[in-house]
Amino acid sequence: xxxxxxxxxxxxxxxxxxxxxxxxxxxxxxxxxxxxxxxxxxxxxxxxxxxxxxxxxxxxxxxxxxxxxxxxxxxxxxxxxxxxxxxxxxxxxxxxxxxxxxxxxxxxxxxxxxxxxxxxxxxxxxxxxxxxxxxxxxxxxxxxxxxxxxxxxxxxxxxxxxxxxxxxxxxxxxxxxxxxxxxxxxxxxxxxxxxxxxxxxxxxxxxxxxxxxxxxxxxxxxxxxxxxxxxxxxxxxxxxxxxxxxxxxxxxxxxxxxxxxxxxxxxxxxxxxxxxxxxxxxxxxxxxxxxxxxxxxxxxxxxxxxxxxxxxxxxxxxxxxxxxxxxxxxxxxxxxxxxxxxxxxxxxxxxxxxxxxxxxxxxxxxxxxxxxxxxxxxxxxxxxxxxxxxxxxxxxxxxxxxxxxxxxxxxxxxxxxxxxxxxxxxxxxxxxxxxxxxxx
Amino acid sequence: xxxxxxxxxxxxxxxxxxxxxxxxxxxxxxxxxxxxxxxxxxxxxxxxxxxxxxxxxxxxxxxxxxxxxxxxxxxxxxxxxxxxxxxxxxxxxxxxxxxxxxxxxxxxxxxxxxxxxxxxxxxxxxxxxxxxxxxxxxxxxxxxxxxxxxxxxxxxxxxxxxxxxxxxxxxxxxxxxxxxxxxxxxxxxxxxxxxxxxxxxxxxxxxxxxxxxxxxxxxxxxxxxxxxxxxxxxxxxxxxxxxxxxxxxxxxxxxxxxxxxxxxxxxxxxxxxxxxxxxxxxxxxxxxxxxxxxxxxxxxxxxxxxxxxxxxxxxxxxxxxxxxxxxxxxxxxxxxxxxxxxxxxxxxxxxxxxxxxxxxxxxxxxxxxxxxxxxxxxxxxxxxxxxxxxxxxxxxxxxxxxxxxxxxxxxxxxxxxxxxxxxxxxxxxxxxxxxxxxxx
Numbered sequence: 001x002x003x004x005x006x007x008x009x010x011x012x013x014x015x016x017x018x019x020x021x022x023x024x025x026x027x028x029x030x031x032x033x034x035x036x037x038x039x040x041x042x043x044x045x046x047x048x049x050x051x052x053x054x055x056x057x058x059x060x061x062x063x064x065x066x067x068x069x070x071x072x073x074x075x076x077x078x079x080x081x082x083x084x085x086x087x088x089x090x091x092x093x094x095x096x097x098x099x100x101x102x103x104x105x106x107x108x109x110x111x112x113x114x115x116x117x118x119x120x121x122x123x124x125x126x127x128x129x130x131x132x133x134x135x136x137x138x139x140x141x142x143x144x145x146x147x148x149x150x151x152x153x154x155x156x157x158x159x160x161x162x163x164x165x166x167x168x169x170x171x172x173x174x175x176x177x178x179x180x181x182x183x184x185x186x187x188x189x190x191x192x193x194x195x196x197x198x199x200x201x202x203x204x205x206x207x208x209x210x211x212x213x214x215x216x217x218x219x220x221x222x223x224x225x226x227x228x229x230x231x232x233x234x235x236x237x238x239x240x241x242x243x244x245x246x247x248x249x250x251x252x253x254x255x256x257x258x259x260x261x262x263x264x265x266x267x268x269x270x271x272x273x274x275x276x277x278x279x280x281x282x283x284x285x286x287x288x289x290x291x292x293x294x295x296x297x298x299x300x301x302x303x304x305x306x307x308x309x310x311x312x313x314x315x316x317x318x319x320x321x322x323x324x325x326x327x328x329x330x331x332x333x334x335x336x337x338x339x340x341x342x343x344x345x346x347x348x349x350x351x352x353x354x355x356x357x358x359x360x361x362x363x364x365x366x367x368x369x370x371x372x373x374x375x376x377x378x379x380x381x382x383x384x385x386x387x388x389x390x391x392x393x394x395x396x397x398x399x400x401x402x403x404x405x406x407x408x409x410x411x412x413x414x415x416x417x418x419x420x421x422x423x424x425x426x427x428x429x430x431x432x433x434x435x436x437x438x439x440x
Numbered sequence: 441x442x443x444x445x446x447x448x449x450x451x452x453x454x455x456x457x458x459x460x461x462x463x464x465x466x467x468x469x470x471x472x473x474x475x476x477x478x479x480x481x482x483x484x485x486x487x488x489x490x491x492x493x494x495x496x497x498x499x500x501x502x503x504x505x506x507x508x509x510x511x512x513x514x515x516x517x518x519x520x521x522x523x524x525x526x527x528x529x530x531x532x533x534x535x536x537x538x539x540x541x542x543x544x545x546x547x548x549x550x551x552x553x554x555x556x557x558x559x560x561x562x563x564x565x566x567x568x569x570x571x572x573x574x575x576x577x578x579x580x581x582x583x584x585x586x587x588x589x590x591x592x593x594x595x596x597x598x599x600x601x602x603x604x605x606x607x608x609x610x611x612x613x614x615x616x617x618x619x620x621x622x623x624x625x626x627x628x629x630x631x632x633x634x635x636x637x638x639x640x641x642x643x644x645x646x647x648x649x650x651x652x653x654x655x656x657x658x659x660x661x662x663x664x665x666x667x668x669x670x671x672x673x674x675x676x677x678x679x680x681x682x683x684x685x686x687x688x689x690x691x692x693x694x695x696x697x698x699x700x701x702x703x704x705x706x707x708x709x710x711x712x713x714x715x716x717x718x719x720x721x722x723x724x725x726x727x728x729x730x731x732x733x734x735x736x737x738x739x740x741x742x743x744x745x746x747x748x749x750x751x752x753x754x755x756x757x758x759x760x761x762x763x764x765x766x767x768x769x770x771x772x773x774x775x776x777x778x779x780x781x782x783x784x785x786x787x788x789x790x791x792x793x794x795x796x797x798x799x800x801x802x803x804x805x806x807x808x809x810x811x812x813x814x815x816x817x818x819x820x821x822x823x824x825x826x827x828x829x830x831x832x833x834x835x836x837x838x839x840x841x842x843x844x845x846x847x848x849x850x851x852x853x854x855x856x857x858x859x860x861x862x863x864x865x866x867x868x869x870x871x872x873x874x875x876x877x878x879x880x
Binding site: 082083084085086087089090091092093096119120122123126127228284286287288289290291292293313316317318319320323326327329330331333334335336337338339340341343344381382383384385386387388389390393394397398400401402425429432433436 | 525
């Protein structure tokens with residue numbers, strides 16, 4: 001596939017950093033190698049921009065009845081968990097996690113992470129997602145698969161290790177992963193430091209891990225205040241909420257991605273806002289595991305920075321960001337009886353631009369000159385989206401993975417007219433099925 | 441396409457009237473003309489059943505990595521409203537209905553109902569739906585389109601008319617529609633009497649319309665207790681809730697389909713249960729228009745009969761029953777903090793068998809010998825549903841329209857391997873776009 005593409009005659013939809021989502025009708029978008037070099041309404045200017053960039057020939061992608069918009073950045077995922085899809089439903093987070101998931105995870109071996117991750121990347125791509133904040137072990141296998149696929153991942157690495165019956169802080173694991181990324185010479189992988197949660201990481205790790213994060217300039221990935229039980233136990237142990245406890249240890253800052261944040265008080269919201277933490281909202285998972293309804297409106301009002309994630313396929317049970325957008329908006333409206341809350345424009349920005357920012361990819365998530373070419377093409381020439389009406393509403397409230405025609409990441413088509421270009425899906429399905437059977 | 445089909449080697453999933461959803465692995469299902477003549481695990485018996493029915497040849501549909509299950513019966517829809525899709529979002533029901541929708545509806549002309557309905561039927565079929573309780577004017581146009589498509593509709597007819605500046609009860613409109621259905625000699629269309637709502641139908645119509653329903657043996661279709669405003673105004677006018685008021689007029693019985701029912705008290709639930717009313721739950725629409733969260737659990741506990749609907753495409757904004765199932769279950773779990781509520785089995789039964797019963801199609805919605813062949817084929821050979829795990833969970837929590845491969849209604853394929861067989865989609869899109877532009 002040519003490295004220069006002229007997208008011609010599209011409805012172009014894009015978020016911005018300081019204004020609502022905008023729409024260009026009959027728009028053109030030129031991509032040269034990994035970057036967008038033109039966005040506007042002139043075919044001639046689009047061609048001039050390609051020539052000026054050094055392109056001699058280019059592929060023309062026709063846009064009749066099609067939307068061009070940024071791909072999604074899924075701000076909270078556990079990609080290998082697709083191998084646990086639909087094994088334990090209609091049960092509590094505690095029973096699900098400790099009774100079904102962790103016993104299986106304990107039996108995972110090399111290769112399980114690689115193929116489980118690829119299965120999820122395939123699903124994500126088919127649903128318009130190009131980037132994920134991924135919290136899981138197996139960081140080398142996962143990063144390898146993402147690089148082969150051409151997919152962006154902010155991948156966690158553990159800063160502690162289990163040896164001779166005790167856990168201790170492990171700088172070497174972090175150094176090894178950073179060295180691996182450096183060797184790969186890739187812009188697709190960003191590392192982050194795992195601090196799973198208050199309930200899985202005891203107090204003695206907070207300060208040392210905070211120092212590791214600072215030393216290696218690493219973002220921190222953490223689950224915060226997902227369930228009432230978590231808060232109750234934290235208050236019992238430490239006398240304060242998980243947000244306060246983690247903040248005291250210096251783990252909350254403008255690169256921290258905090259998943260869930262379902263049960264917060266005013267002080268928690270103020271801290272998350274002051275520290276510029278990215279809160280990854282997970283509406284499906286929170287509702288399915290009955291953790292509760294996160295109050296997006298109160299977080300918005302407090303100035304908390306919001307993005308959106310699916311959580312793992314074992315607690316959702318798919319990776320459909322269209323569903324998450326719709327659900328996020330609907331919960332905000334339905335639970336407050338205010339239909340104006342969390343508009344299509346706001347939730348689309350959360351799912352795209354904000355997700356990329358949370359994952360540390362600052363030059364992605366906006367369709368404009370100078371940004372990286374992470375682009376999805378939506379075919380609205382189908383009953384589900386017809387007639388189009390407001391394109392932003394249509395993307396959030398009507399669209400779904402069925403309408404995703406193509407996905408480009410960093411200028412490469414990873415999905416082209418509904419066909420995955422960089423993943424051997426048959427092999428991935430065979431291997432993940434074997435893994436699921438073995439872990440039964 | 442052959443009228444005899446042998447579905448071979450499927451995972452067969454079916455609801456029942458008095459037990460949870462069951463699964464047959466490597467199952468066979470024989471269809472002769474409009475009916476299922478065999479379901480089980482023996483290929484030989486499946487062939488014997490076809491021969492015994494009189495079939496000499498049959499088409500074999502292979503089921504590797506595929507689920508066979510009943511199609512959905514959408515228990516509350518307004519099919520022509522797809523022409524208003526995404527025109528007015530993030531606004532209140534009152535502003536939306538009276539400011540945006542009704543002014544456009546007032547300008548609708550013959551043909552708009554026909555093509556708007558067909559657009560929605562196309563979307564429904566692509567999403568595995570084969571039957572709808574449809575509340576809208578234009579009953580003759582809608583019924584014609586449904587018959588041509590081969591789609592089941594319980595279609596409302598108005599029992600009042602506007603003449604010389606006043607509304608009056610209109611028996612003739614009802615008689616004309618019943619005569620039309622009789623002429624068509626079809627089993628696809630069932631009539632029902634429209635009693636839109638307490639807020640659009642004044643008191644003087646309740647008793648006369650109740651008599652019309654009894655005289656013609658017609659089910660009643662009604663919106664009940666959708667918003668707090670509706671209840672407040674009803675209590676102000678009549679001193680009682682909408683449920684009590686409609687019950688006093690004799691409008692609630694075992695064939696009544698009551699949409700929404702968001703705001704109910706104990707007495708309301710007791711009446712709905714005693715009268716065996718079918719409550720059509722509309723989770724997306726209730727949340728999008730911020731009507732509130734209907735308490736499914738309390739309705740279940742009170743013994744209220746539950747089914748599921750999308751509402752019109754103007755307030756949802758699609759017709760995806762997979763999304764409604766997932767959302768119904770998630771709201772029940774998330775809003776009560778009990779993850780065991782509204783299991784996959786319960787919500788799948790609501791969306792299939794119960795919907796058919798509510799629409800008056802008693803021999804549909806179960807995959808068993810003697811039932812009509814309303815069947816959808818789900819291809820789970822895709823990242824979104826892989827590995828399969830529990831098939832019932834997978835249908836409710838992972839699946840979507842993208843995975844619907846084929847839809848059979850009354851023994852006819854209306855969707856075959858992703859291709860609509862009975863709707864001229866290009867013509868329908870052209871006409872509905874024209875209508876949308878004209879009504880701007």
